[in-house]
Amino acid sequence: MLLWLRSALYMTGWALNTVLCAIGCMLALPLPYKARYAVVSYWSRFAIWWLALTCGLRGHIIGQENLPAQAAVVMSKHQSAFETMALQAMLPLTAWVVKRELLRIPFFGWGMWSLRPIAIDRANPREASRQLIQQGGAKLRSGAWIVIFPEGTRVAAGQRGRYKQGGARVACGAGVPVVPVAVNSGEFWPRNSFLKYPGEITISIGPAIPTQGKTPEQVSEAVEAWIEAEMVRISGVGPCWPKSRKPAEIHGSNALAG
Template identity: 45%
Template sequence: MLLAKPSGVLIRSLLLSLYLLVFTIPYALLCFLVFPFMNARHRYAMAATWCRITLWMLRTLNGITYQFKGFDNLPNGPAVLLSKHQSAWETLAFPALMPRPLCFVFKRELVFVPFFGWTLGMLKMVQIDRRKGHSAFASMIRQGRTRLAEGAWVIMFPEGTRTPIGVRGQYKAGGAHFAVSAGVPVIPIAHNAGHVWPRNSFIKYPGVVTISIGQPIQTAGRTPAEVNAEVEAWIETEMQRIDPAAYL
């Protein structure tokens, strides 16, 4: 359970918001200006640098650190990462911490968000136009396979939206379906970032985020439903192990 907000936590959260306002907008504008002259690898590296700087600010200002469990389970080859989704923390931490470029799957409408969306649209991610129904999924498969062939890992949040701590969202099978169609393993990821940066919360709480990475789940000869069920079972079981108090 999150405790009452002491004044120091509030002030540090205000300072982080000031940093995001003062640093992020100029950085995004710089990306927008220089990206046309950079290749895809350098664009991603520049975007990931912002993530690393922000992680450093979160540690320095807000006392938020992290630890890995099972980092050696990450493969030396193509894979689809399917992660628990509790916070904004993981969306900026994963590009900074993973050993390969990540390809996020996101709604096309995000590219119209000023600064952030404009920069995101110039990176090699997978954009989905949900108005196009089945053809949108076919487009995701096509784009995702291209990104895998280029050496990136595709990452998705099967719950779709951020969930409060101790809550199991509905696991959608889109990520498993893509992994089966692409013939690559799934890497399940559990974490408890919701304690330090709760969803829709202005306040950031000090603490250690545990990121637990499971062994690859093979997809050959299996249905998306089977793979998705195994992903859900592993993540939710692991969540109770790394964050038992949230599931009492």
């Protein structure tokens, strides 16, 4: 019962924060882009802080020193909504690759729309690929980091989706590195679950993968190999992980909303 109450309290605060920040983004439309970005960054930081306060669920970052000095393409494991907030709070300026239908969600989608994400139509793969490469290159040239989930959607803890090459194509076309990210958030915030379990989510940032002289296929394979190997290392510590698995040993520092 306490777990349900704490999760409900989190969602109530999250919803109120989302509505207020979405209104703030709309009011800030005539202002410079950075004003709207500051509002959404606040939304992410508040959501992470509120999650720690209400549910006892925090983030723990490993490998933040691996982030390049210049904008790059981040390709991350996706198990829950936590990493969308954490990456937004962690990176200096981001441009997200999202499903176009997300922009239709009241308040949440409106705030997302104000940041001019790369919104693709997954029903038209060829057009989505063209749009991703064209807009992604422009975003990188403007100094924004591209964040993409290569498996295309959230996957449950312990599972593995099919890695797509869109992010690698953008990086190769722009000549920027790819930063792989592994995260075990699904062990504490299960896919499509209302409940959030207390604990510490690990976000592991891998060494940047150069793209010069490589094909998108080679880059994508390197990203998948690093993420999945790292997932084996950091997985098995959360309350929702199958009990038959032996917990992994995790080292590192840098608390997120600790």
